[in-house]
Amino acid sequence: MNAALQGIADAGHATHAHTGAWVAAQLRQRISDGLLPPGTKLSEQTLSEALGVSRNTLREAFTVLAGESVVQRIPNRGVFVAAPGADDVREIYRVRRLIEPAAVLWGDVPAGALDAMDVIVDKARAARAEGSVAGMADANQELHKALVSLSGSASLDALMEKVLAEMRLVFHAMATTPDFHGHYVERNAALVAQIRNGQREEAAAELRRYLDGAEHELLIHIGAIP
Template identity: 65%
Template sequence: MDAVIDGGAAPAGAAEHAHTTAWIASVLRNRIAAGELAPGAKLSEQSLSSALGVSRNTLRQAFTTLAEESIVRRIPNRGVFVASPGAEDVREIYRVRRTIEPAAVLWGHITPEKLDAMEAVVLRAQAARDAGSVAEMADANQAFHKEVVDLTGSETLRTLMDRVLAEMRLVFHAMSAAPDFHSHYVDRNVLLVRRLRAGENEKAAAELREYLDAAEAELLEHLASLAASS
């Protein structure tokens, strides 16, 4: 079934071609990161070009950008589909995350306001866990790690993290059969904020790296189990 998307208003005056392509890619990437487009969903050129107010040629160029980011896959004679990440995709995601996130908490510009923002996300995650809402825990997890990278103050790293979060959301779909996956990382996020408030940046960075190692191992084990049972 084709995915349907409301892209919002097109850029004023249709904007420059390159800018429009980047905007389309950003809209689709953000929808995927928000969980609105699931792995395997077909992206219809006709409906998307109409909804976004752009030509099919421009849309195809945006698809090319997302394909290079491993967020969508082109299948000859069938179309463009939201990707379903595999084990090697997970390894690459965590290579990137282990490089960026511990560095962000170690050397980032950490202010009381930024810590308050991180704590607000943690409270959302705790409430979602108490309510048994896996989807809301996943949303909060995405938001928390976005806040971590925001500590760097780097727009380049924020853009890179948007790509990573879109891929992570697709990986999380594979964990729908393991509803407790997110729950045991909530307390780790609580501890991370506590470490940063105490000025224990080195401990926070080391524990975050261990956290990412554990999450990667759990995801790979689950994917291997799914592959063995299919």
């Protein structure tokens, strides 16, 4: 049995409203944390035994995760943890480059939203100070999620969440994880300041340049651009 699956069965086992949804959540977490790296095959028999659920219920969870593109289903071959490639990275940034600046430009900023973003920026600075790449990555994702949430739309929040989950898969697929985020800590801070000053258009334009650069850097690192 895969070591990453050990102990899943022990975690809170009270009767769950929807067992299928619970199984999906467990797998989503394990995948997001990198315990189940991209490309890993998720065997029905192994997993159903490890999780203590029937194959049917597990397949329901697979259907949920496949709908979220967390997992790829190949007919008669099985289910694999999604392994995003260069095209997926480009698609991720197409989405981000559209909804993030749009939320900055047209979203309304509720009281406290900017303060919350400042807290996130401080968290990123603290992580940088102690050299925590993971901490910076988390803070970065948190900030960009907060930007999209200016839209006030749950659907866009969900789309952004899906996109960021795919970003985590991209990072997990990389052999070495250099510090992409260090460069962006202060750029994020400047962005928040611009929004606070009401310079929406400038912030949106800057954010688009920012995302262009980030995409380019990432594509170079995964070898899609020489």
